[in-house]
Amino acid sequence: MKVIIKDTDKFKQQALQWASGFDVCCCLDSNGYADKYSRFDLLIAAGRKAELQVISQDAFEKLSAFKNQHPGWLLGFLTYDLKNETEQLGSGNFDGLHFPQLHFFEPEHLLIVKGNQLEIQSPEAEVVLAAIEAQVVREEHIAPNINLQSRFDRDEYIDVVNRIKEHIIRGDVYVTNFCQEFYADAAQIDPLAAFIKLNQISPNPFAAFYKQNNQYIICASPERFMAKRDKTLISQPIKGTAKIAGNAQDDALIMQQLQSSPKEQQENVMVVDLVRNDLTRSAKPGTVVTEELFGIYSFRQVHQMISTVTCQIANNLGPVEAIRNTFPMGSMTGAPKVNSMRLMEHYERSKRGVYSGAVGYFSPDGDFDFNVVIRSMLYNAGRQYLSFQVGSAITYNADAGAEYEECLLKASAIMEVLEPHPL
Template identity: 60%
Template sequence: MITQVTDVAVFKQKALAWAATFDTACYLDSNSFNDPYGKFDTIIAVGAKAELTATAGDAFAQLSEFKKSNPGFITGFFGYDLKNETEQLQSNNPDHLNFPDLYFFAPEILISARENTVEIIGENEEEIWMAIERLSFSSGTQKAAVNLQARFSRDEYIKTVEKIKNHIIRGDIYVTNFCQELYAEDTEIDPLSIFKNLNSLSPTPFSTFFKWNGNYMMCASPERFLAKRGNKLISQPIKGTARRDADDTVDKTIIEELRNHPKELQENVMIVDLVRNDLTHSAKPGTVKTEGLYGIQSFKQVHQMVSTIVCELRDEVSAIDAIKNTFPMGSMTGAPKISAMQLMEQYERSKRGVYSGAIGYFSADGDFDFNVVIRTLLYNSAKKYLSFQVGSAITYHANAAQEYEECLLKAKAILEVLGGKR
């Protein structure tokens, strides 16, 4: 069923509220960002006619079989700790969320919106349309403030960054992404209201509301991990962050400072080199190229430095193998990749889980698109445990105190939505 709507923003809000009443739902919103590789404004997948839950070991192989059995649209996520399947690594840090390493489902109902055109695929499409239209529009409110605790104090964070920099000085690594967890125990939230408010406060091109088995992800990610369009792979790592300013003149100055900041340029180009190397495992020889270097994207909360790397996919490499060949994404690991992941396992205090992983979809035409799970709240409603992780790139030139402030800048929107203290 294809129909036109007069106000797509209101329809999206109603459709999201309707989808959230189901046990399993995924809402992917591009927030109308101008993306040459985007294929939709919004996709909503509801109800699981088939689902896959897997742990590191043979998760990618299981997904390949699941995809063959469900050749249409499927959506789900890859957890960061699938690194233990792609490399000889371990994850020994505490895990308080207990999310799986991989979860995908084939939806019973699929809704897509592009501009003012809405398509509904599923049984009883007219009834679905009427059920959505009958809902009243509500922005939603999270009534009680949530106070987050931190796994690192500011002093502990700074001391740890200095230890990591010693590894860089010794030549163990060149750059790494060091992450810390903020969390709340025994807390009850309204995930839908929090996501709506987060998406309003910090609209990004890879926003996601994901719900399954009483677990929730409320994501305001600005970053694409990997997409496939025809035989073309696209990766767009983000490295380099600067604050926004209400004064246009000051804001433009901040952009220029970011564009020419030695440390930000250094960390960006190192990750670009890493991604280029990762893509060679899937690419036709000679096709890996940097389509855009040091691009600046401005979001409501921050400016980001984004580079675009592309290649042509070899015929014998499957879509899932292309993801496996580049996972986890370089922007969340470091270089050399394996050494950086080993060291972060040593210095971080929480299992990353879905954070630093990817959420997205495989479409029926063979394409796919996955984000990087950052700026994301994760919630286990059975355990009443809320988690939010944030990280920054550590290089030789990194200033530990400034990196701590960058973490707070990245956390700003989520902290504001929760309305609590830390």
């Protein structure tokens, strides 16, 4: 069923509210940042015909089998800690969220919006449309009582960064992504209202709202992990961040400084090299190409340095295997990749879980698209535990105080959502 939407903003809120009434739902919103690899502006999946939840062991094998059994649309998430299956690693840090290792579902109802055109894939399409249009949009009421805390104070963070730099001097790693958690116990929020407000404050091209019973992903990600379009794999790592000034002249200078910064270029090119190396495991020989290096893109809060790496997928390689070959994404690990992940398990104080993981979809034609879960809140309503993490790349030239400030900049939109009780 296809229809024309008169008011796309109103429809989006109504559709989100309708979908959030199901036990399982997923919304993927590009917020108007379409690129040549985008397939839609908005996708909302609600209800589950079938689902896969893996707590431990053989997650990728189970996902591949599940996808073969259900070759239509699948929506889901992968956690960072699946690294323990792709490499000989472990995760022993504190976990207040208790999400599964991965979760995927085949939806009962699927909404695809391109411009003002809506397609509803459902055996009850007319009923679905009527139910959405009958929704009365609720007032936002997000954080009546949030006591936000951090696993690191500023001095502790700086001390750890300096210890990491000692590892870099010794040659253990060249660059690594060090992350810290902000959290709240006994937290009561309206997850959907939080997503709507976050998406208004910080609209980004890979925003996602994901509900699995009482567990929620509230995501405003600017970063694509990996997509497949026909025979092409596309990865777009982000490394390099600068604050938006708010006027054209200053922002033009900031963008120029970001693009020409030796430190930011060093971080970016190290990750590009890592991604190129990862993609060779899935590529036809000789097809890995850096389409764009050090591209500067502007969003509501920040300018970002984004590079694009592509390859032609090897014959007979399945989509799940292509993801496994590059997971977790290089922008959230470091180089050498395994050493960096092992080192961060030692210095970080929280299990990353869904943070540094990915949310996305497999489509019936064999394509897929997954984001990087950053700039995101994670919420377990049953445990009343709210968490978000932020990180930055640590290199030999990194200034610990500046890296801490960069973390706060990346967290600024989430902090604003959680007002009037910010950290």
